[in-house]
Amino acid sequence: xxxxxxxxxxxxxxxxxxxxxxxxxxxxxxxxxxxxxxxxxxxxxxxxxxxxxxxxxxxxxxxxxxxxxxxxxxxxxxxxxxxxxxxxxxxxxxxxxxxxxxxxxxxxxxxxxxxxxxxxxxxxxxxxxxxxxxxxxxxxxxxxxxxxxxxxxxxxxxxxxxxxxxxxxxxxxxxxxxxxxxxxxxxxxxxxxxxxxxxxxxxxxxxxx
Numbered sequence: 001x002x003x004x005x006x007x008x009x010x011x012x013x014x015x016x017x018x019x020x021x022x023x024x025x026x027x028x029x030x031x032x033x034x035x036x037x038x039x040x041x042x043x044x045x046x047x048x049x050x051x052x053x054x055x056x057x058x059x060x061x062x063x064x065x066x067x068x069x070x071x072x073x074x075x076x077x078x079x080x081x082x083x084x085x086x087x088x089x090x091x092x093x094x095x096x097x098x099x100x101x102x103x104x105x106x107x108x109x110x111x112x113x114x115x116x117x118x119x120x121x122x123x124x125x126x127x128x129x130x131x132x133x134x135x136x137x138x139x140x141x142x143x144x145x146x147x148x149x150x151x152x153x154x155x156x157x158x159x160x161x162x163x164x165x166x167x168x169x170x171x172x173x174x175x176x177x178x179x180x181x182x183x184x185x186x187x188x189x190x191x192x193x194x195x196x197x198x199x200x201x202x203x204x205x206x207x208x209x
Contacts, residue, residue, distance in 0.1 A: 031057065038068065047076040063092040063099075070102050079106035097123050097130065113140070131157055138170060147177040158187070165194040172204055181208050 034057050041050035051072045054065055070085035086103035090096060100119045107115045117140065123133045138153035154171040161167050172187030185208045191201035 035064075035068070038072070042072065042075070047072050051076065060088065061092065063089055063096075066092065067099055067102065070099070070106075074102070074106045074109070079110050082106035083110075095126055097127055101132070116140075129156070129160055131161065135166060135170070138174070142170065142174060142177075145177075147174050150174050151178065163190065163194055165191055165198075168194065169198075169201055169204075172201065176204055176207070184208060 034053055037053045038050040041047070041053065051069060054069055054072070057065070058069075059065055066085045066088040070082045070089060073079075073082035073085060083103065083106050086099055086106070089099035090103065093099060100123050103119050104116045107113075107119070117137070120133045120137050123130055124137075127133075134153045134157045138150045138157070141147070141150035141153070150170075151174050154167060154174050157164065157167040158171040168187050168191040172184050172191060175181075175184035175187060185205060188201045188205040188208075192198060192205065195201065
């Protein structure tokens with residue numbers, strides 16, 4: 001009797017497992033098709049349709065759907081919606097760098113630079129050597145004429161990528177603004193080695209006698 005009950009339980013468990021696996025496979029296939037359709041609409045700049053197909057299967061707990069809706073909302077000019085979706089993505093995946101990089105696009109579009117800087121600082125806590133964020137933070141402070149603050153960001157990427165044109169150029173200009181002319185001339189010279197004839201690097205180089 002006990003053996004029969006045990007066999008029955010095993011069969012039931014197996015059936016439940018198979019059923020759950022089939023359901024997962026169906027959901028996976030369905031979502032794959034939904035994402036495929038959203039990409040198709042995006043490729044023809046039909047962003048509202050791309051958003052619509054995702055919202056039909058919207059799941060607040062899905063990082064991927066929220067992230068995708070954040071991007072599509074940004075592309076549609078729906079910046080407030082985009083910020084909300086990216087925020088949900090960050091809550092779902094607190095260490096996500098990609099969601100924070102996505103967030104700064106609509107935040108910058110509406111001129112909310114404090115939020116942009118906050119998200120960039122969060123990324124640098126997660127990934128201190130992130131090229132994109134260090135470069136953009138440098139550009140933000142350079143634009144504010146806070147060259148001392150810009151210096152530390154450009155210095156980092158110039159050390160990590162010693163022959164990167166953008167790093168060399170902006171570190172060169174930052175050194176120039178800080179009166180470090182010898183260092184600036186060396187950096188402008190290296191930038192010209194990377195991109196011979198570049199007008200900005202040449203301008204900086206020629207300014208230093």
